[in-house]
Structure formats: structure tokens, C-alpha cells
Amino acid sequence: MVLQDLGRRINAAVSDLTRSPNLDEKAFDGMVKEICSALIEADVNVKLVAGLRKSIRNTVSFKDLAPGVNKKRLIQKTVFDELVKLVDPHAEPFKPKKGKSNVIMFVGLQGAGKTTTCTKLARWYAARGFKACLVCADTFRAGAFDQLKQNATKAKIPYFGSLTQTDPVAVAREGVEKFKKERFEIIIVDTSGRHRQEQDLFDEMVQIQQAVRPDQTIMVMDGSIGQAAEQQSRAFKEAADFGAIIITKTDGAAAGGGAISAVAATHTPIVFIGTGEHMLDLERFAPQPFVSKLLGMGDMAGLVEHVQSLKLDQKDTMKHIAEGVFTVRDLRDQLSNIMKMGPLSKMAGMIPGLSNMMGGMDDEEGSTKLRRMIYICDSMTDKELDSDGKVFVSQPSRITRIARGSGTSVREVEDLLTQHKMMANMAKKMKGGVQNMQRAQGAMQGKNNKQQMEAAQKRLQSMGQGMPGGADLASMMKMFGGGGGGPGAGFPGGGGMPDMASLMKMMGGGMGGAGGGRGRR
Structure with a gap:
């Protein structure tokens, strides 16, 4: 990568x-x-x-x-x-406002991944409550409109383009005016890829910019561009004066440092990084979390935001944890949620120390292990799923039956039940903590009084949970190792990172304890 x-x-x-x-x-x-x-x-x-x-x-x-x-x-x-x-270019990127039309224009070299990134960004904003849409002003490349149409349809994003109009300026103007009338908040304009030596295309880019008057112009840059990044970014900066950069294809094998050089050359902030081909593979960029992740120190804020954007259903599990209960069904739900969060390698970069602990385990192997654990749960009866696990101790024949039914081994079933027992014990220790967090969060959201805010913040910090990202999320992060204060920090029993380590070990990673915290400030 x-x-x-x-x-x-x-x-x-x-x-x-x-x-x-x-x-x-x-x-x-x-x-x-x-x-x-x-x-x-x-x-x-x-x-x-x-x-x-x-x-x-x-x-x-x-x-x-x-x-x-x-x-x-x-x-x-x-x-x-x-x-x-x-x-860090020490420049603040544009922040779109709700309730008004924010026009964002994309520029960059051909093949950098602009069209795909346009859809990713539209979907990213849509997931955060913005009314987003796409305009295809790329009339130069054959199939550009079809590609955008296919991507937008898949992501359920409204789009505008033309198969007959060859003037990109006219298409861009018409599309932006249409969506402004319909009160769309994020209007993303995709343009043709161009090279700094193609003066005609550069002139066209400037004309489109003058026609749609974007609030922000973003340059999309291939992560593998290398030393050419600085020259190309300077040329685009002089012509279109872009205000942000998105680096794509960071899941490849190229060096990737050229894109960093472009930031310094143009004093322009990177706003997102494309980490894969899936619509969810777009990460917000911030200098400190990026370097922290680069050095294996994790990016908990990024993980929190990623989990929140998925809108995972945690209500039943959080209710149980508040009562000091953690059923086998709760474990199954959390395993399913981990599968939804994306590749394990992506999560490993966000959780302090986990990238070191994963060793040589790849995404495919990790996903296979997770699926086998879910198969085990799916072979249980409702009574077994809703139990505290003691039924398997009193009636061990159930373990053999589940192993046969799920196509797994007795050892795998026993390992899963061991993991469940560990998490159930943690839930007992956390009993009452969730209500306290919810009360603290409610005080922070419902009161503007400074003293009330400070008191609520202290209450959160006393539980080792410094960021008010939502009580459900905080609890889940604690269960799966995201205390934010280093391995095992911030909650009863110090069971944060070791628990994630145990889960990864059970999945076949062959990892002993938490290897995290190396290089921590």
C-alpha cells in the first residue's frame, strides 16, 4: 500500500x-x-x-x-x-454550509480517478445529511458520462449530463443552474482530464470555472504520480487556483511521496485520500492523524467518524451493556459490524498498535475467519444466542452440534465462546458506565451554559472517554479496543487493546498481546 x-x-x-x-x-x-x-x-x-x-x-x-x-x-x-x-500547508480547506448551494469543481490529469472520486465525495456528503448531486462536464473522454451515470445510480446520487452536447462549458452551466433551482447543497462538477502541456484543455478548464463559479476547486492527484507531481500541481494552481487536493489510488504499490511534495509546492491542503475502489473508500485527511497512522500510532478520530458514517445498529447491544449483560447474539452483531467497517488492514491503521499485531494476516484471511465465526453463531438456536453462554458448559454436546452445523471445528466454537465470556465479563464491569456517558453527552448537547459543559466534559474524561462521539460508539470502541488513551486505557479492567488482540488472535493472526503504543507521544 x-x-x-x-x-x-x-x-x-x-x-x-x-x-x-x-x-x-x-x-x-x-x-x-x-x-x-x-x-x-x-x-x-x-x-x-x-x-x-x-x-x-x-x-x-x-x-x-x-x-x-x-x-x-x-x-x-x-x-x-x-x-x-x-x-501541513497551514491553510484551512473550504467547509460547505447547509442550506445553501456549494459548487465543487474537480480538475486533474486524465486517469487520476476524478469521476470515481466525484461520486465517492458526493456519497460522503450525502451520508452526513447534505443534499448532493453530480454534473458531468467531461465531454472529451468517450464513456465519461456513462461511467458517472453508473456510479451515481449505484450510490443513489442525482446526476446531470448530456450525450449530445459537446460543449463542456454549456453542460456545466446548465447542470449547476438546474441543481441550484432544486436547492441541492453539494453540486460536484466533473471535468475532463488534462495535462499541463495541453493549452486548449487548460483554457477550457478556466472557462468552466468562470461559468459555474465554484466555491471550491479540487485537484485530484494519482498517489503514484511521483516526481512529476510538483510541476503538474504548480501548472494547475496557476491556471485554476485549486483550493484542495484529493490523493487517489493509495491502495497501490507505488511510492506515493510525490503527492506530499505537491502539498508543499502549492501550499494547498489535502482534504481526502482514496483508499480503494469501493464507494466507502474515501478518508478525510488531517495532518496529525495521518502521521499518527503512518507511524503505527492509530487514528481513533478517523475510526470514530468512519463507524458513525455507517450508521450501525447498536441499540440492543448498548442496552444490554448498560445492564451489565452481553449475549452471544450481541457478539454476533459486533462481528457483523466489523465486517461492514471495511478491510481489516484499513481498521488496523486506525487502531493504535493493531497494524503491528496483525503481522502477515491479509484482508482475505481475516475476513474468512470473521465469516466462520458468524457461521458458528448462525448455527445456534435462539435460546443459545440469547444466553449468557453457561448453557454450553452444562450441555457440551451443543458445541459438537454447532460445529457440525456450521462446517467448523469444535476448537473454533470453543474459541468463540471463550471470546464471548471475556466480553461478557467486561460488560459486567462497564455496567452503569453507558448511562453516565449518555447523561454527560445529554448535558453537553442540551445546555449552553459553560459550567454545565465543563462538568459534562469532566464526567466523560473521568471515564477515559475524551471525545463526545456518541455513547453507543464510545461503548463499542471500548469493547473493541478504542479507548483512545493507548492500549487498555480508560475503562474498568484495562481491557481495551488486549480484547481486540484476543479477537485478532482467535481469528488466526497468531498475535500474543498488544504491540501498540510504539512511538507514542
């Missing part, structure tokens, strides 16, 4: 140094050299890398360090901060 190897190399360099018994200037220089080498091999601009090397060395000056300074902590923080600066 793009940037994954880069993350591993940087993480390994920092970890090797911080574990070294002799942390001296020579070892530090070796770490800096390895980080810079990894960045250059990932196609990051050489000047940017030279600047990063200089900043790290200036910040961590061994001669000027006070005797009591924790060198390991300082080095970790410095590397993290400098990598954040590398991808």
Missing part, C-alpha cells in the same frame, strides 16, 4: 534508536539518515527532505540539551512534529 512501507521504515528507525542502550549523537544521526533515505525513496522532494533533516537536527541538539531531558521522548516528538509540518 502507498506510504505503508515508508511508515514502517520511519517507525523502525525511531524504535531502534529509542530502544538502543547507548543513545548518542552517532545513533541519532543514523536514525535521521534512515528517515531521510526512506522519504527520498518514497518520491518526496529532495529539498523538502533536506529541510526536514535540518529541522530535526536543530531541535534535538545533543550539546544544548539539559541534563534531565528525556531524549527518547524528545526525539519521538520531534520526528512526529516535523512529519506533520511536511504534510
